[in-house]
Amino acid sequence: MLPARPGLVVFDLDGTLVDSAPDIAQAVDIMLGRLGLPEAGEVRVRGWVGNGVEMLVKRALTGAVRPAGEPPRFREALAWFMDAYAEHMCDRSRLYPGVRDGLARIKAGGFPTACVTNKHSRFTQTLLEQLGLAPYLDFVGSGDQFAQHKPHPEPLLKTAAHFGIAPAQSLMVGDSANDAEAAHRAGFMLALVPYGYHGAVDLAALEPDVVVKSIAELPGLFEAL
Template sequence: MHPSLQDIRLVAFDLDGTLIDSVPDLAAAVDAMLVGQRLAPVGEAKVRDWVGNGSHKLVERALACVLGEAPDTARVTASHDGFLRAYHAAPCERTRAYPGVSEALGSLEARGIIVTLVTNKPAAFIDPILEALGLRRYFRMTLGGDSLAEKKPHPAPLLHLAAQFGVAPAQCLMVGDSRHDVEAGKRAGFRTLAVPYGYNHGEPVVSSRPDGVVESLGELV
């Protein structure tokens, strides 16, 4: 057993950048939203640095980049609606699970560890993507960025999961790719484990000082 799993009863995984590489589809939706406003597309590389704080923030960052200034709230709201329409139309055409993900989830399930998911992505997208990738069956509970009043890096979603299953935070593990995952885990009293290959706004996730790092989730098998 990997040291990070010692005495752990519940694992909460982040989604984008941890379990799946969703940027190709997110970038396509962002660009469709921009082109629909006769603005220049931004492309996949930029979107890769903007993911992680929820879809509203992603849209806001894209608009600010193209407009050269912070967009007003009304424009962000209207643009966000356009982004959601585009993303709903194709949420999992080029999105793929990272190597080792299904093996890790299956191994945790076989050991009787409670597997959950907490993401800042809107909840409506979670099941369609997990189903398309054959991963939904592993998760006992999933939370999106709009499932509760607060989202990561606030600890509330993680504490909600722990409470739902009656597990002490000290026996829970947060697995993610960004400083927001690590911060949420630490604030909730969870152990934290990071992967270095995801989306962290161009910063190495180790600088957030997680309790552990794995190059691949396959190391948890």
């Protein structure tokens, strides 16, 4: 259970609010095709999402989860990915069940809300607007707007400071080890969802305060505190 009623609720985007992997995978495969390389496919790309666009492209070019250095033609590939994803980012991306209802109820309950993602700002706001989530979020922080990406705590700490709310009174809601590490290092409470892009990671090992089946469960938890 959560140790306290949160004063701020911060959501991850990809894998938590939105299943964006189909469109990300399509853009990756378009990029690889322009380079004369074989397609990666959605299953592999799902395992590469979560550390920002530059890391995604490096993983696609090398096939490595932790690529070393900058692979050949990286800058060219990055530009092609950015253009392809801008064109296709809302083709097949969908909200996870319970997201809209949960966000609406949290917002109606008077809780400040934010989305903090490693996704580039070129895409974040458009995706949130196209999927109808922008009205439920008071603040949006993208990967290129911070000096560090999650799992570094800086994005969460700066978001809490923006609202003037102590980290210990803030809740991070995510799906991955990146979200969990960022929350723990920032001193946030942590809620995880069992879907998303965490792969084979055991959620219990990430030490969340609570695991919720959907975002729609959160308002009930808050009301009980």
